[in-house]
Amino acid sequence: MDKARAIQLVLERIRTDGDDYPTDDLTAAPFDGGWCVYAPVMIADDAPDSLVTRSVFLVSGTGRVEQVTSDAPVADATLWFEESCIWFSASAGPGEWSPDTGLPSHPDLGGSSRPRPPADYDRAAVDVLARALTNERDFSGWLGDRLRDLADLLGGGSRLVARSPHGLAAGHVRELLEPYDEERPEVWRTWPRIDTAGLPEVDTTGWVLTPFATMVQFLEELEEQDDAQAVADTFAEQAERAPRWRACGVADLMPQLVALRRTTWLDNWLDSLRELSAETADDPADDFPRMLMTEPTPEDPDVDALLRIAIAATQNNREVMDIDAATTAAYRRVLDRMGLPFENYGYEAMFE
Known part of the structure; x- marks a missing residue:
């Protein structure tokens, strides 16, 4: 999958959906999961006030196209787009993703000081989530419980979003941590040695x-x-x-x-x-x-x-x-x- 083909696939997606997404100056940035295709106005600080919903397209090596949107201000939106690239790679099917490409885990869209390099725990985390999704009746409740376990271990939920407290994803993590009405689980008492x-x-x-x-x-x-x-x-x-x-x-x-x-x-x-x-x-x-x-x-x-x-x-x-x-x-x-x-x-x- 080269740059021109990634842009072409996005253009076809926009036309098929009848989207009014700007297409005059589409840009494609590579990352280890494929290409991030977007119109620069969508991540520009001086974007017009009328541009409420921002979005980018992620294209895998096999042609899978996924649109990621955000209604957040530009700084939070670009952070969300960069984080979405990581999850896009981790959720790839067989033959779609390789951690040995030498490319960053996401292109630098201005939401962070430098692209995040691939981590060995990215796919391991998704594997754990996939096993829980298979076995848990209430996956979202299970995920919230595990986040509360981690928060209790460290002394509070604010530690889970300490590095990026104002990001869009941080708000979703806080929602998963609620409510705190029940007694703290005190997982540290039975944690392995x-x-x-x-x-x-x-x-x-x-x-x-x-x-x-x-x-x-x-x-x-x-x-x-x-x-x-x-x-x-x-x-x-x-x-x-x-x-x-x-x-x-x-x-x-x-x-x-x-x-x-x-x-x-x-x-x-x-x-x-x-x-x-x-x-x-x-x-x-x-x-x-x-x-x-x-x-x-x-x-x-x-x-x-x-x-x-x-x-x-x-x-x-x-x-x-x-x-x-x-x-x-x-x-x-x-x-x-x-x-x-x-x-x-x-x-x-x-x-x-």
Whole structure:
């Protein structure tokens, strides 16, 4: 399929449908799924006010033609057209699409800084959707449930559209996330453990995880203790150098867990803290030390996994630790066992 043939097929489609689509200056831009054919006025910033509905045509290598329309402003419309090219490729039939063309996944129509390169998970995602479509009676409900699962894992639905919150597709994702009336699924409680084969080879002996903000807050409540401020300053200095945890590339996890090496001084201070908390706790069930740090045990592989990631990131002077869904779930479980709330929900409330 060459450029001239793609344009010819679109012209035939326009004439057959009796469409008033402008045909004087049709342009064809290649992408790895075929050709995107359009009139430049349809994606121009200075398009006339009367041009309410914009559209482009996608043409596959076998001659399949699909028209994509949008009533959104030009910026959102072009983003939608570019995204549609990706789905057009992924939904291609046998022999229509090859990820090895060397072409971008969509032509740059002005909706993004550069064309998105093909990703190995594009077709994998469509395969999962196809299997669900085969087996689920209510596919749309299933899809909404899975998006809510992901939103719950990260701390809120706004994380799912964080990179493009004003895009046309973002609005549809928000619709699928509603309603939020039912209880949160808390999928992180039963998420599979982290695959240890992919973890850094780091010895976690003598290391503990501590939630920095909670630690400092507790120390600030001990102003009458002479060494409380000195300890708080020590933790603050180490936490400032600690890399941040970022889930799925969009959500900074809070409270932040920091890896600390155990020392004799730290153990002595922790013993004093246990005695102090027992004397000052309003509720005998309060266990401040449990909230302040945790160390790996054979029964709790989550802590060991998080420590290995954090120690390796610190040793390599990384500013951010990008983690996947399984690691995010482990992070949530560790916070839960420490008796700490997942603070991302508080920040999510600002977007609701």
